[in-house]
Amino acid sequence: MRQRIDVEKEVRVEREVLFTYLNNIFEDNKSQYVGIQSSQTLVPLILQIAQINQQFQLHELRKLEDNIEESIASLREATSLDKRSSELVSALEEGVLGKWGMIDKQANVMRIRGRSRGRGSFVEHLAEEVASNIEFRASSITKDTSSYALSANQAVSKQITLSLALSLIVMIICCAIIFYIYKRIILRLIALTNLVEKNSDEVASFEGSDEISRLAKTFALYFERVKSQETELIRLSLSDPLTNIPNRRAFEMEMEKVIAMSKRYEWPLTVIILDVDSFKLYNDNYGHPKGDECLKAVAIGLNEVITRNTDFCARYGGEEFVAILPNIDEKGAKVKAEEIRDAIESLGIEHSKSTVSPVITASLGVATVNFVNHHNWTLTSILNTADRALYDAKTGGRNRCVFSSLP
Known part of the structure; x- marks a missing residue:
């Protein structure tokens, strides 16, 4: 019992000393701590530290410990700290999260309280603490898994969107190529075929400067030769050679x-x-x-x-x-x-x-x-x-x- 009282008293004294020191910083408005005074993360951090002595469940204390770590990390990243402010944040971190800091001492108080209870309830409270720790770890794992799954889902959605966009672009390009081939090649080949089947003189004037137009000119030359030969054959068949x-x-x-x-x-x-x-x-x-x-x-x-x-x-x-x-x-x-x-x-x-x-x-x-x-x-x-x-x-x-x- 005497040990529990001493430890609790030590934790209260450290908290009062810490808060008195922080209060003096804000009230005196010391110029060397201007960077940390202007930070919006400091006040939530102090409130979280104040909740340490109010925790009576080990898993709740561990959650609070994680939140304090995130707040201190945010305090370092969100402000441009000078040398004095950086030293203050490091000392604050050591006093709260370090070995034999406020978190460890509060955990020690909780263990002493557990041992001071009756022998019959020790195993029960120990099981509660183990269950609380397991629940806390499971909650952390679930949170991490959910975060990873969300990131993976976003990545997959992004890939699907990109794939659909690329497929649409490829489809548009293919349609454009098909339309070009249909208009520039197939339609002209059909027109040339119709003219050839009709033995039309328009084959000679088929417009264009590509292979199809050259093919049309070849057909026109062929038709001209055929007609010339046909005329000559008719003349010979109807003419006396002597x-x-x-x-x-x-x-x-x-x-x-x-x-x-x-x-x-x-x-x-x-x-x-x-x-x-x-x-x-x-x-x-x-x-x-x-x-x-x-x-x-x-x-x-x-x-x-x-x-x-x-x-x-x-x-x-x-x-x-x-x-x-x-x-x-x-x-x-x-x-x-x-x-x-x-x-x-x-x-x-x-x-x-x-x-x-x-x-x-x-x-x-x-x-x-x-x-x-x-x-x-x-x-x-x-x-x-x-x-x-x-x-x-x-x-x-x-x-x-x-x-x-x-x-």
Whole structure:
């Protein structure tokens, strides 16, 4: 009992001395402690120190000890202390928290009180103190764990937010790239494909300076070459390679068009079949090269007489030629046929084996068709009529024109 009274008295004396000293500092307003006097942390610290002697549970005393440590640390960090103020804070810390400081002495008082109680209640109070300490430590651990969990949660939330922001940025960039590809490549390829499928001339004017526009120019060049080759092939297929005038196929195509036009407007139509007299004898006597030259000259002479844009002449085969004279009646046909015959004879190509003339001559069969009364005349019927007239010209002595008409 005597020991407990002495220890409690010692704790009270130290507290009174400490408070008297601090009170003198504030009342005298000493200039060397201006830094600590202006601190807002000092007053709460003094109040916490004043509560030391009021603690009767060990775990409550340990909590108060932690709070005093935090306050002293805050006092050092929150103010710019001079040397004297810093020494004062260190002395205060040593007197309260140091070995045999006020906290330790108050704990000693509590232990002495516990021992002064009856032997029967010692174990009970000891268990209470142990439980209090365990509760205090558990509370501290829970507090630290909660603080760590909160920090971890904030870090995870920050990472999630950052990941979402980056994902959004990547998505926007991808959408922009897709839109650019769609607009600059896919749409232009679709437009180019449509133009190519339509074989449009707009392919040559496809705008741009990238690979697609160069591809369009390549297509345009290809189309131009194809069209040129197609035109040349058509020309060759419809042209006689020896005389360079239209061939029989071109003649038949032209006849179909002219017959349709004559039927529509009820025009007369004249067709002339020309055969070079004794041409086989000419070939046998002068040779085939001379025969080819002779046919070329006849083609030129025929073209010089057939001058209208609507007229047409062609090589029908071998030494036979044909001429189409739309909107020419029998009277005009006779004039034009004689001009053709005279033009061939006027070429003056020597033909010593001819039984008709010393030069090349021709026999002509002329058929004139009138579509006013009948529209059923065909290419075959017209050619048959002209062919019969040619036969009559040959059997009648050659170098002449024979005329026939269809009503």
